[in-house]
Amino acid sequence: MKQRKLEIMLEKVKGFERPDVNLEQYVTPAPIAAEVLHFAFMHGNLQGTVYDLGCGTGVLAIGAKLLGAERVIGFDLDPSALQIARQNASMMGVDVEFVQCDISGVPEHADTVIMNPPFGAQCKGNDRPFLSTALRVADVTYSVHNCGSHRFIKSFIEPAIISDWYETGFPIKRTFKFHKKDVELVKVEIYRIVRRDGST
Template sequence: MKQRKLEILLEEIEGFSDPELELEQYQTPSLLAAEILHFAYMQGDLADSIQDLGCGTGILAIGAKLLGARKVVGYDKDPEALEIARKNAEKLGVEVEFVCSDITEVSERVKTTLMNPPFGARVKGRDRPFLSSALRTSEVIYSIHNRGSLAFIQKFIKPAVITHSYVAKFPLKRTFDFHQKEREIIEVEIYRIAVHE
């Protein structure tokens, strides 16, 4: 499936009905999700078992299944987000298992983790438990972080290594009351991390 077709399908995904600020619930934009998923697909990282940590309404998990992943599980501790994720998977005709769980309790091993963890804008270090869980349970990780996180990530993930990284645009829609603009574009860094080289 071409990246543009995947993006069009992912645009069908319903976002959060009532996003929680403390969980930093921002919908991953369909363009960015399609870009990351297509990149992972081209690396051969989406054929086997996949997990999406902090899956929210399911965009990365569903996209992985659309690209032919054998088994996909999405974890989130927000039952309302998971309910939307289940409806989204049904709407797009894919089978994804959604589990209500804190990501620190995830124990099943998978080939690849996809995630858009909290950036720690509200509470510093919010992305660390996500990275720790992914490092513990997978061989390859695709993760989105604030621009300028490279040195921290490299140090935090050792002995795992970043094999690829690039800067991307992340359009943020006005989600919470304190947001001034209808839409703001922030720059993020996408990392592909190999846990066992």
């Protein structure tokens, strides 16, 4: 499936009804979701078992399944988000499992993790547990982070390595009262992280 077709399909995925600022619940826009997923697909990493950590309403998990992943599991702490995620998966006609648990409770093992973790805007370091869990459970991880994170990511993930990364624009729609614009374009970095013991 081409990236543009995937993007069009993911536009149908419903977002949060009552987003929680403390959980940094921002919807991953369909163009970004399709871009990250296609990045993983082109590297051959959407086979086997794929985890979406902090899956929210399921856009990355659903997209991974649409691109042919054998088994996809989305994990999130918020039961209301998972309820919407299950509805979204049903609407899209894909079989995705959704599990409510804290990020530290995610079980091993996945072939690939795809995630858009909290950026740490509300609480610095919120992305660290997600990176730690991803490194624990999977051989390869695709992750979205604030622009300027490269030095931190490189240091934090050692002995894992960044095999590829690039910068792109992430459009955030007005979600919370403190947002000043209808859409704010935030620069982000997309990372492909590979464990040293992984064969990917």
